[in-house]
Structures are given as structure tokens and as C-alpha cells.
Amino acid sequence: MYVINHICRLLLGALFIFSGFVKSIDPLGTSYKLFDYFKAGGAAIPENIALILAVALCAAELFIGLALFLNIKVKFVSWLSLAFMVFFTIITLVLALTDKVADCGCFGDAFKLTNWQTFCKNLVILPFAIMVFWQRKKYKEEVSIITSWVAFSMILIAPVILNLYCLRHLPLINYRPYKIGQNIWSGMQTPPNAPADVYDIKLVYQKNGVKKEFSEQNYPWQDTTWTFVEQKTTLVKKGYVAPIHDFSILSPTDGDITEKILRKQGLVYLFIAPNLTDANIENAKKANEIYSICKRRNIPFICISSTTGKRVELFRSKTGAQYPIYASDETALKTAMRTNPGLMMLQDGTITGIWSGSDIPDPVFFKGNTTGKQLLALEDAKDQLLVSVLIGVVLLFGFSLLILRRN
Incomplete structure (x- = not known):
């Protein structure tokens, strides 16, 4: 026992x-x-x-x-x-x-x-x-x-x-589809032979006050004595769902520019703020100088938020933001970025950097070979995480062995 x-x-x-x-x-x-x-x-x-x-x-x-x-x-x-x-x-x-x-x-x-x-x-x-x-x-x-x-x-x-x-x-381990190494546009695509949703469709007809359900194969389409009442559709089996299926970037003048942004070659910066009304203003101000550097280097830097209208102008007045602000779904943005705001760096549409508002690098980071700097930073972060995990595991099991030994 x-x-x-x-x-x-x-x-x-x-x-x-x-x-x-x-x-x-x-x-x-x-x-x-x-x-x-x-x-x-x-x-x-x-x-x-x-x-x-x-x-x-x-x-x-x-x-x-x-x-x-x-x-x-x-x-x-x-x-x-x-x-x-x-x-x-x-x-x-x-x-x-x-x-x-x-x-x-x-x-x-x-x-x-x-x-x-x-x-x-x-x-x-x-x-x-x-x-x-x-x-x-x-x-x-x-x-x-x-x-x-x-x-x-x-x-x-x-x-x-x-x-x-x-x-x-940000989460120590990112289990969401928006992680380092993920190409967002590729994650939005459905493979050619992917299984589709399977539905059970019932057609309800009425005759002499009596209702009866038929399938699409045997409904009385030639018998005019039957009157169509309604269609009942039930999802039997869910088909393939792309890992990223609700991400979009909408411009007030150009409409949907999602593909244009995500398939652009080279560097692109997405400053993501799910809701500008609740965004951390001090962290948001960090984007201004980074935008100026990107503008001089001809690198796209855009803000994506669910906020529209006068609240955008209020945000600009508080932060001095000059970068373009485009619309997107708030739920999708909350999935992509766990802070409000945060910064995402894309290289040929692939996520190579993602920072919370508190961890946005100093503007000097965005000068010169940014991609090379980020690769070195990722290696350092990986090593630090591995050491931290190993220390935690050793302490946990060491304490467990001490207790078991005493037992």
C-alpha cells in the first residue's frame, strides 16, 4: 500500500x-x-x-x-x-x-x-x-x-x-502558430488534398400536414405534392483547418493587403496592438524611433490593431505615432501577440523575432545587419532557457531524492 x-x-x-x-x-x-x-x-x-x-x-x-x-x-x-x-x-x-x-x-x-x-x-x-x-x-x-x-x-x-x-x-514556450520560424502566409494555406468538412444534410418536406426528413439523394423533387419546409445541416466531421486561419491586414484605402505584406521579400516589422485604447503608452512610444530608422532604410514598418476611427487619432496624439495603422481582428491579434503592444519581425514572411512591449530592443539594434543580430540573440536566449530548465529539473529531483532517501 x-x-x-x-x-x-x-x-x-x-x-x-x-x-x-x-x-x-x-x-x-x-x-x-x-x-x-x-x-x-x-x-x-x-x-x-x-x-x-x-x-x-x-x-x-x-x-x-x-x-x-x-x-x-x-x-x-x-x-x-x-x-x-x-x-x-x-x-x-x-x-x-x-x-x-x-x-x-x-x-x-x-x-x-x-x-x-x-x-x-x-x-x-x-x-x-x-x-x-x-x-x-x-x-x-x-x-x-x-x-x-x-x-x-x-x-x-x-x-x-x-x-x-x-x-x-512573453510565454517562455510558444505553443501558438505565431512562433519563431513560422511563415505566416504558408500557415494560412490549405493543402490541395486536405479533407473538407463533412456535413449531414436533411431536407424537411411536408405533405398533408405531415413532415418528413429526406436526404439529398431521395428527396421528392419530382413530386409536387410535397412542400419544402427547411434544411437541417449538422457537422459530422471537421475538415482541415489551417494553423493560421483568421489573420488579416486591412487598409482603409487599399482594402485587404494581407498577401502584399506577408509575401514581401526582405524585412518587415509588424507593431501589433490588439487594442490601442488599452495599449501601454510608454511601450508604444518605443516604436517611433524604430519607425524612423526603418523609413530611412526603406523597410516596411506598420501597426496592426482592431482599433479604428477616432480612437486611432487619440492614440496618435498620445504617442506621436507617424507609422501607418491598419485594421485586423482583435482575437487574431491576441493570438499572435500576448502583450499590448508588441513587435514582430518578419524576414521573407517568416517570423524571425517577436518581442513584448517591455522587451523591444533599443533603436540601435535596428541599424545595420538586424537579421544577424537577431540570430545571435536567439542562440543566447536558447542557451539561457536550457540552463534555466536544467537548474529547475536538478533542484526538483534533487529535493525529491532527498525526501525519498529520508523515507
Whole structure:
């Protein structure tokens, strides 16, 4: 029983860690999903409230996972894990039955599950949470009280710091289609032989006050005694959906210029602000000098936002912006850029750089061989991320081995 107890604890902890981590590195994306949840339930909440709830949810889930995995305060944490699993099992069942939200977002953008898949996943995990809760008094801490409380404090604070860091900057790992190396135009295309949507079409006709359903193959098109009433169309199987399917750039004078911008050879800069009204003004001002440099070098620099009309002019008056501002869908822009505003660099239509508003490089970066500088910066960032991950893994498993050794 001892071995089974700890296997359940470790598996449940690992699942909470993974689920909490992939959401914690993108808390803004989680807030969008929570906003959809409340809206679908008829209780829309402000976006800032959704963001606070998202950070709390992501941090709590990661904290629970770390505490379970490290065998820290399991008596207390087992209550939280069981409450989480019961609550979200019920929620996912409701979503599966109503289908009001297409994706639960339980694994962020890392893995997409249908509502029924999510509900079944929760049914599989729930027994582990019940087992850990049932056996909670048998998980003994063999470390000192000071070590236990220090570890507890660290795993309580660290997830919050991770969420806040990714809010200010960008997700540590980008699971969305707008990532370094992605050609946006190619990501919008549908392959020639891609499967199309499959529909079940029923044609309803009426005769002598009686309604009857027919298929497209056997409907009574030659019998004039039947009167057409309605057509019922049901999606049976979803066809291929391009990774990027809702991105567009609309000019007030030239109309849709998406292809023109995305297929342009050479460098192009997209200054993305999902909503200019809520954009960080100080970060937005950083674009002015960069635009001047690009203009002198004949490099396209444009702003894309869902904001139009007088609010654009108000934004220009606050920031002194001279660059062209084009329209796009707000949801698409929020998917492409997790800060408001942020900067994206394209080379021949392929994303080679993406920065949050806080991390936009100094103007001098955009002089000279910008592409070469960015390649070096990406290598440095990759090395730093690898070192950080390795340190985190070593600390986590080192602490786990210490506890197991004492047991």
C-alpha cells in the first residue's frame, strides 16, 4: 500500500505540474479562455478580473502539483487537489453536454482536447486525487519543520513569479502558430488534398400536414405534392483547418493587403496592438524611433490593431505615432501577440523575432545587419532557457531524492 500511495501522489503531482506549467507560461491566454467560460455561462466578467483569476488558477495548480510531487504538506494540499478535480470534472461535463466552448484550455495551447476528451481525462485522474485524499495522513514528512516551511513558501511564491514574468514578457514556450520560424502566409494555406468538412444534410418536406426528413439523394423533387419546409445541416466531421486561419491586414484605402505584406521579400516589422485604447503608452512610444530608422532604410514598418476611427487619432496624439495603422481582428491579434503592444519581425514572411512591449530592443539594434543580430540573440536566449530548465529539473529531483532517501 505504501508504494501505491506514493505512485498515486507522484502521478497526480506530475499531472498538476504539467497542466499548471503550460498555463502559467501563458496566463494571458488562460484569461481569454476564462473570459469565454463566463461569457458562455451568461455571466460575462471584465477582462482584468479574468486575468486575476487566471493567474490565481495557474499558480494554484502548479503549486498543488509541486507540493504533491515533493511530499510537502500533503494533508493540506490533498484537499485542494480533490476540490480542483471534482469542480473541473463537473465543469467539463457541463461543457461536453452543452458544447458552448470548443476547447477547455486545460493544457493551454500545448495540447488541444475536445470537451468530451477533457471530461474523460478528468475521470481518469479523479481516482488518483481521491486516493491521495483518502491516504493523506499516511504521507509523512521526513524533513525538518524549517525545511518543510521553506520549501512550502518557495513552491507557493515561484508559480506566482512565473505567471507575472510571462505577463510582462512573453510565454517562455510558444505553443501558438505565431512562433519563431513560422511563415505566416504558408500557415494560412490549405493543402490541395486536405479533407473538407463533412456535413449531414436533411431536407424537411411536408405533405398533408405531415413532415418528413429526406436526404439529398431521395428527396421528392419530382413530386409536387410535397412542400419544402427547411434544411437541417449538422457537422459530422471537421475538415482541415489551417494553423493560421483568421489573420488579416486591412487598409482603409487599399482594402485587404494581407498577401502584399506577408509575401514581401526582405524585412518587415509588424507593431501589433490588439487594442490601442488599452495599449501601454510608454511601450508604444518605443516604436517611433524604430519607425524612423526603418523609413530611412526603406523597410516596411506598420501597426496592426482592431482599433479604428477616432480612437486611432487619440492614440496618435498620445504617442506621436507617424507609422501607418491598419485594421485586423482583435482575437487574431491576441493570438499572435500576448502583450499590448508588441513587435514582430518578419524576414521573407517568416517570423524571425517577436518581442513584448517591455522587451523591444533599443533603436540601435535596428541599424545595420538586424537579421544577424537577431540570430545571435536567439542562440543566447536558447542557451539561457536550457540552463534555466536544467537548474529547475536538478533542484526538483534533487529535493525529491532527498525526501525519498529520508523515507
